[in-house]
Amino acid sequence: MNHERSRELYDRALSVAPGGVNSSVRAIQPYPFFVEKGDGGHVIDADGNRYLDFVMGYGPLLLGHDLPEQVQSAIQQRAAEGPMYGAPTEVEVELAEFVARHVPSVEMVRFVNSGTEATVSAVRLARGYTGRDKIVIMQGSYHGAQESTLVEGEGTHTSPSSPGIPESFAEHTITVPFNDEEYVEAVFEEHGDEIAAVLTEPILGNHGIVHPVEGYHDTLRDLCDDYGSLLIFDEVITGFRVGGPQCAQGKFGIEPDVTTFGKIVGGGFPVGAIGGRSEIIEQFTPAGEVFQSGTFSGHPVTMAAGLETLRYAAENDVWAQVNDLGAQMREGLTDIVANRAPEYTVVGSDSMFKVIFTRDGASGENHCGSGCRQRESCPSYDACPKNGADVDRAETERWERLFWPAMKEEGVFLTPNQFESQFVSAAHTEEDIEEALEAYKEAL
Known part of the structure; x- marks a missing residue:
């Protein structure tokens, strides 16, 4: 992907904004891409690159970028x-x-x-x-x-x-x-x-x-x-x-x-x-x-x-729609993680999802299926994060420095650290979810 225009904009921003951004979470290394516009479940950056967007403004965009x-x-x-x-x-x-x-x-x-x-x-x-x-x-x-x-x-x-x-x-x-x-x-x-x-x-x-x-x-x-x-x-x-x-x-x-x-x-x-x-x-x-x-x-x-x-x-029954897509995403991620990184934990609820790079291996079949629910009957219960300290012990550097850039190169825009959630919107489709899951397979 070409990011020449984003790099130029970031260079200008460094002269007039602390760290070149107006919110610290946007300070992606080595520099953020600058968004030109949204399009349904996607964003398009200043260089014309198109990304599947699961940041959704950090959550506000329940309906996506194209409003009814x-x-x-x-x-x-x-x-x-x-x-x-x-x-x-x-x-x-x-x-x-x-x-x-x-x-x-x-x-x-x-x-x-x-x-x-x-x-x-x-x-x-x-x-x-x-x-x-x-x-x-x-x-x-x-x-x-x-x-x-x-x-x-x-x-x-x-x-x-x-x-x-x-x-x-x-x-x-x-x-x-x-x-x-x-x-x-x-x-x-x-x-x-x-x-x-x-x-x-x-x-x-x-x-x-x-x-x-x-x-x-x-x-x-x-x-x-x-x-x-x-x-x-x-x-x-x-x-x-x-x-x-x-x-x-x-x-x-x-x-x-x-x-x-x-x-x-x-x-x-x-x-x-x-x-x-x-x-x-x-x-x-x-x-x-x-x-x-x-x-x-x-x-x-x-x-x-x-x-x-x-x-x-x-x-328009939007909550049922986005929750179904969220479940599809988490179920697909659960299958991928079981094969590629069984020590990782898929979490989320409704239209929220995330893969936490936990270090402890799962102890058997994941009974939650569609994201950790802290069920004591699940063999993975003891390995699931129970609080913020458990998440802190995850492989945060690997997530930010290797996984996030790899997903970006696959054309998927995620929140840029281990901590913030990803979100599904009503503008996403089942095809978008399948495309994202293929990207996870490549990046993991």
Whole structure:
């Protein structure tokens, strides 16, 4: 493949943008390719190279790059009527009603502009509602670029994971291993009266794709109830992708107190949202005293894109379509891995998928078939990643430096590291999945 134009653009970008990019995950070695346009389930770069796209904007593009007419029309109409107003619009009410009607735990919604802004606001809300300062997060989890969760360490022995964050922020954050019930129970026994909230993804989606073991979320729910803490589900990735319109909480049958959203709920435009029980969400100003505000919150173009995307998905059985394709991908990958690299683990759910380059060999037939589900009956159960640390021990350098470039040369665009998920969209076809699987055979 020729990448001369992308190289020229990157050279220019280095002079005006730190690292030549506007998000650190795009800093692919030796340099990223620059996308010119999307086309259904593909992207085309500045040099005319065409790739099967399983990044899908890191998750927001449930429908792919070619939006259905009703979604395009809604976006174009809103943009033509004026970019924004500094006043409420009907469409933001309609999108909030859609979310509240379909997501089990949500009665009220506050829209913001990113997943980071949603989790920042949710943490502030939990602290304001409970009058407590400490929050519990999963080790290795990512909840956006916010000071309270950019921490490293174990338990109460945490420190900021980035320069520029005061140590005092980390002092209020407790980290626990995902899927370790005994560990989190011990944390609550010691600090329960100080804990404002547990913040977790229902499925770890930004540090590999790690399913909860059976009963783990129930334990978190019970602990929060017993100690008067809030359970916050970060569904920025899983929201309206896992579990269809009920999201991952509906799939797992757990109702958190607060949920954060992003990505799909904005239809591919910048968005975030915080939803939950009315008595909690009403603590936001102006109804309550927990400050939250934003110039671009509830932006009419974003609200229209999100509403029409979700309406189209509900009316056209999109979730069943993409979930079938996701299962086809994971089943095919399971067969390939069994022959080419049996120590690796295929993970994912619904329209998410990934191959984690785990180092421990599987101990027999994989009973999950379509992605690891943490089933104790599976002979591979002990070898499957249970938390972020398990994913960290995978062959991340091999994935990034050998496998990802090989897939790119095969014309398949994946997220450029071992951790972030891949996504299937409604624009993909069964033929696309088969083409991708052939590329995996070559690259593995």
